[in-house]
Amino acid sequence: MRRVLRWFPVFLCLAISACSLSHSPSSTANKIIINRGSDTMVNLALAWAEAYAGVQPSVSISVSGGGSGTGITALTDKTIQIANASRAMKQEEIETAQANGVDPKEFTVAGDAIAVIVHPDNPVDHLTLQQVSDIFSGKINNWDGVGGENRPIVRVSRETNSGTHVFFLESVIRLGRKDDKSIFSADTLLLPSSEGITSEVGQNRNAIGYDGLGYITPAVKMLTLAADPAGPYVGPSKETALDGTYPIARDLYMYTDGEPTGWVKEYLDWILSAEGQAIVAKLGFVPIV
Amino acid sequence: MVKRRKLFESVIQFLIRLCGYSAVLFVAAIFIFLLQAGLPALFETSPASLFGQRWYPIENMFGLLPLIYGSFIVTIGAAVISIPFGIATAVFIAEVAPRWMREVLKPFVEILAGLPSVVLGFLGFLVLAPLIRTTLNLPTGLTAFTGSILLAAMALPTIVSVAEDALDSVPKSYRDGALALGATKWQTIWRVTLPAARSGVLTAVMLGIGRAIGETMAVMMVTGNAPQIRWDGLFFPARTMTATIAAEMGEVPGGSTHYHMLFLVAILLFLISFLVNIIASSMLFRAKKRAERMLS
Numbered sequence: 001m002r003r004v005l006r007w008f009p010v011f012l013c014l015a016i017s018a019c020s021l022s023h024s025p026s027s028t029a030n031k032i033i034i035n036r037g038s039d040t041m042v043n044l045a046l047a048w049a050e051a052y053a054g055v056q057p058s059v060s061i062s063v064s065g066g067g068s069g070t071g072i073t074a075l076t077d078k079t080i081q082i083a084n085a086s087r088a089m090k091q092e093e094i095e096t097a098q099a100n101g102v103d104p105k106e107f108t109v110a111g112d113a114i115a116v117i118v119h120p121d122n123p124v125d126h127l128t129l130q131q132v133s134d135i136f137s138g139k140i141n142n143w144d145g146v147g148g149e150n151r152p153i154v155r156v157s158r159e160t161n162s163g164t165h166v167f168f169l170e171s172v173i174r175l176g177r178k179d180d181k182s183i184f185s186a187d188t189l190l191l192p193s194s195e196g197i198t199s200e201v202g203q204n205r206n207a208i209g210y211d212g213l214g215y216i217t218p219a220v221k222m223l224t225l226a227a228d229p230a231g232p233y234v235g236p237s238k239e240t241a242l243d244g245t246y247p248i249a250r251d252l253y254m255y256t257d258g259e260p261t262g263w264v265k266e267y268l269d270w271i272l273s274a275e276g277q278a279i280v281a282k283l284g285f286v287p288i289v
Numbered sequence: 290m291v292k293r294r295k296l297f298e299s300v301i302q303f304l305i306r307l308c309g310y311s312a313v314l315f316v317a318a319i320f321i322f323l324l325q326a327g328l329p330a331l332f333e334t335s336p337a338s339l340f341g342q343r344w345y346p347i348e349n350m351f352g353l354l355p356l357i358y359g360s361f362i363v364t365i366g367a368a369v370i371s372i373p374f375g376i377a378t379a380v381f382i383a384e385v386a387p388r389w390m391r392e393v394l395k396p397f398v399e400i401l402a403g404l405p406s407v408v409l410g411f412l413g414f415l416v417l418a419p420l421i422r423t424t425l426n427l428p429t430g431l432t433a434f435t436g437s438i439l440l441a442a443m444a445l446p447t448i449v450s451v452a453e454d455a456l457d458s459v460p461k462s463y464r465d466g467a468l469a470l471g472a473t474k475w476q477t478i479w480r481v482t483l484p485a486a487r488s489g490v491l492t493a494v495m496l497g498i499g500r501a502i503g504e505t506m507a508v509m510m511v512t513g514n515a516p517q518i519r520w521d522g523l524f525f526p527a528r529t530m531t532a533t534i535a536a537e538m539g540e541v542p543g544g545s546t547h548y549h550m551l552f553l554v555a556i557l558l559f560l561i562s563f564l565v566n567i568i569a570s571s572m573l574f575r576a577k578k579r580a581e582r583m584l585s
Contacts, residue, residue, distance in 0.1 A: 067539065070539045073539075073540060152428040153428075159536045159537070160345070160346055160536075161537055169347070183345055183347075183348055184345070186342070186516060187517050189429065189513040189515055189526050191431075191514070192510070192514075196510070200429070204419075204422060204430070206428045206429065207429065
């Protein structure tokens with residue numbers, strides 16, 4: 001019996017791969033949109049898909065997460081119609097896609113601010129970007145280094161396949177400098193989900209983390225940030241992200257293979273319409289119009 | 290009629306033989322696939338990178354040592370907790386507990402084995418990790434130690450159930466003999482029953498450890514996944530090989546260096562669990578031979 005059970009996963013894998021092989025070409029038969037990628041965007045994409053079911057019931061949209069890299073890989077492998085990404089595609093990813101006969105087309109669908117979060121009881125409430133960078137790269141290891149209590153700093157981050165991770169690395173840790181090669185300190189906790197981050201930061205007074213504004217819960221405290229030590233220190237919100245005063249804001253993207261046509265184009269047009277963007281605002285992200 | 294039965298017999302025999310061979314075939318096929326996908330990594334990265342202290346695929350840093358260290362320390366921690374506890378539980382169930390208690394305890398231990406690891410991981414993240422942080426006064430509760438405790442909980446049912454079977458199959462005459470010579474109950478258990486069931490108990494331990502090495506979900510949720518090597522690593526975050534594969538396999542473009550590296554990690558895991566299994570079965574084999582010798 002144990003022998004049989006041990007092989008069960010293998011059969012399961014075979015069965016799943018058989019299913020996924022037969023799955024991909026069927027998308028032309030019915031009006032199906034498979035939408036995968038960024039975990040930051042998964043709730044937003046779900047809300048869009050649900051609302052769109054009321055607008056265009058004949059189109060069925062399946063949404064899943066996994067990280068920006070996951071979505072881009074799936075688009076490159078032609079298994080999905082729309083990839084969600086919380087960062088722009090890298091040059092090498094575009095080249096890989098083109099080598100596979102996929103021509104990625106980019107749409108900016110929403111904006112997002114990255115909040116730096118700590119435990120509510122942490123006396124620190126503002127930091128400069130340089131301090132945040134020094135904390136996450138391991139140069140500052142105690143909260144007293146930034147005017148806080150004498151406590152060790154526990155850094156909390158998303159996994160490396162997250163677009164938020166890459167965005168934070170490039171625009172905060174490296175402060176946007178292309179030649180800067182500093183990376184996250186080796187003892188940074190890499191948690192597989194946004195929920196993991198807010199719950200660890202909400203429980204642990206030593207912790208500092210970051211996540212998209214749409215995922216911040218009342219259990220944590222958001223820091224105000226400034227690019228320049230003289231200030232002004234600005235907290236993350238829709239308004240400050242939109243007017244550019246909050247220093248770490250970004251765009252969220254959807255990618256299609258080539259210029260979209262048919263119902264995929266209709267869906268993207270709807271997302272960019274006032275109706276689609278109202279949902280963006282409702283979920284705590286920043287509308288682009 | 291007889292001919293037909295013979296034909297039927299040979300068809301069945303053939304099918305059964307096929308099932309038997311297919312197990313070997315699958316292992317071989319998986320290993321060949323792993324080698325094919327993983328070995329290119331050795332040529333695409335320098336040995337300096339492979340033996341580096343840092344695993345950070347975004348910057349093409351593929352140091353395997355922190356991952357091996359992470360798996361090692363979490364597994365050792367789990368073994369240290371689960372082996373004494375598991376064997377003691379097995380001894381209690383097999384030797385000490387009255388019949389009715391035994392009939393309650395054994396199924397319950399086996400239910401524990403059926404708990405999905407995600408559920409355990411979730412409990413570990415929400416309950417165990419904060420508890421460990423506050424009681425041990427650590428910077429964070431997401432540590433290798435937390436993972437060890439969860440893995441111990443997962444390995445326990447295997448160890449208890451297999452070890453209990455082994456203890457149970459020790460002939461009653463051994464115990465009677467020991468008791469008749471004036472040994473106490475404890476002396477009988479420690480000097481007679483346990484040594485007699487030694488091979489089965491060792492198998493139990495090996496199977497339990499094998500389960501611990503390969504476990505992924507629970508570990509990924511509670512160990513913090515920070516790839517680092519430090520002497521007091523048990524009480525700090527660690528990243529295991531399994532968690533690395535699970536967390537990163539979804540995003541890698543097929544055929545990239547990172548992809549090959551993850552398969553190289555998988556080869557390492559495969560070899561380790563293969564080794565554990567071989568050790569376990571060779572122990573069983575040796576014990577059987579010894580028993581045969583004693584009988585003749």
